[in-house]
Amino acid sequence: MRWNSPEYLFLIALLPIVIAYKWVILKGAKKGGVRFSFVSAIRKTGVGWRSRFSFIPDVIRGIVLILLIMALMRPQYGIEKEEVQRQGIDIMLVLDVSGSMAAEDFKPNRLKAAQVITEKFITGLQDHRIGLVVFAGLSLTQCPLTLDYGVVTELLRRTSLQMIKRDGTAIGDAIINAVYKFKKGKGEKRDQIIILLTDGENNAGVVDPLQSAKIGADQGIRIYTIGVGSLEGAPIPIDTFRGKQYATNPDGSLYLPKIDEQLLKDIAFLTKGQYFRATDNSALEKIYETIAKLEKGKLDVSKSVQYSERFYWFLAPAIALFCVELFLRARTFSRVF
Numbered sequence: 001m002r003w004n005s006p007e008y009l010f011l012i013a014l015l016p017i018v019i020a021y022k023w024v025i026l027k028g029a030k031k032g033g034v035r036f037s038f039v040s041a042i043r044k045t046g047v048g049w050r051s052r053f054s055f056i057p058d059v060i061r062g063i064v065l066i067l068l069i070m071a072l073m074r075p076q077y078g079i080e081k082e083e084v085q086r087q088g089i090d091i092m093l094v095l096d097v098s099g100s101m102a103a104e105d106f107k108p109n110r111l112k113a114a115q116v117i118t119e120k121f122i123t124g125l126q127d128h129r130i131g132l133v134v135f136a137g138l139s140l141t142q143c144p145l146t147l148d149y150g151v152v153t154e155l156l157r158r159t160s161l162q163m164i165k166r167d168g169t170a171i172g173d174a175i176i177n178a179v180y181k182f183k184k185g186k187g188e189k190r191d192q193i194i195i196l197l198t199d200g201e202n203n204a205g206v207v208d209p210l211q212s213a214k215i216g217a218d219q220g221i222r223i224y225t226i227g228v229g230s231l232e233g234a235p236i237p238i239d240t241f242r243g244k245q246y247a248t249n250p251d252g253s254l255y256l257p258k259i260d261e262q263l264l265k266d267i268a269f270l271t272k273g274q275y276f277r278a279t280d281n282s283a284l285e286k287i288y289e290t291i292a293k294l295e296k297g298k299l300d301v302s303k304s305v306q307y308s309e310r311f312y313w314f315l316a317p318a319i320a321l322f323c324v325e326l327f328l329r330a331r332t333f334s335r336v337f
Helices: 006-029 056-072 110-123 149-158 171-179 209-218 261-270 281-294 312-332
Strands: 075-087 090-096 129-135 139-146 192-198 221-228 237-240 243-246 275-278 298-309
Touching: 006 056, 056 312, 090 110, 090 149, 090 171, 110 149, 110 281, 129 149, 129 171, 139 149, 139 171, 171 192, 171 209, 171 261, 192 261, 209 221, 209 261, 221 261, 221 281, 261 275, 275 281
Parallel strands: 090 129, 090 192, 192 221, 221 275
Antiparallel strands: 075 298, 129 139, 237 243
């Protein structure tokens, strides 16, 4: 509760002046009497209760004046409201589309599984801006940060193993590309994260992965790395004129790409993120669920007080007491001057 016009409080200082005027000046001026022919007629006359309590109307008048002054001071009662707004985060999805993502240890293959599960992750987002970077032997920005999840989803669906002609795994180039896509507007405090999904080791590009991770860390960007592939590895199918074949090493043995887990762990460690290993569709889906729980954004809590006038708390009883005073002066304590 507060007083919006406390300056009227000085009026209370006038009450002693009014009381002095009432009881000293006016009472002294009202001198009169009733003549009796002999004193014995009033010897047995006592002081009645009306005379004893004749001051009550004046007391009520004083209370009325105090209440009116308090009403003039405009008391206001505040109701505190708490508004909670969730501050979204910025997410750059960095997806490996190199030839090894055709391996079939995920159903139907690694890339298709990643597309479906990533799309499901996007549909569960709210208030987060999201962008998409794909990479193989070089990096390509598919979509800058946006709140239009439909656009990101459609571009994600269009990704394919043949969209980047230079094969390889340029992890460093992909990270630095994503880092430079983050832009903070004036006054924004959004958290920024990169979700890097790959199934290989860095063997292409011009930027060292750890150096790009350090640049991201300096900007406060966290990187969640996901290594995709079964523990025993899986052969890479290749379409040839003889039908589907599998990639082989120079000695003729099946080529089973390896995940550089230590590199992915180091990238996550440098940026205060986490490393995850996805060995099948279910594991990858759970990883995305874990990241979604870890990155919910910040809560912006603001409190405001809405004040409303409460002068009638004092005006109403003042009017009521004034009516009581008038009644008492007219009936119970009426005077004959």
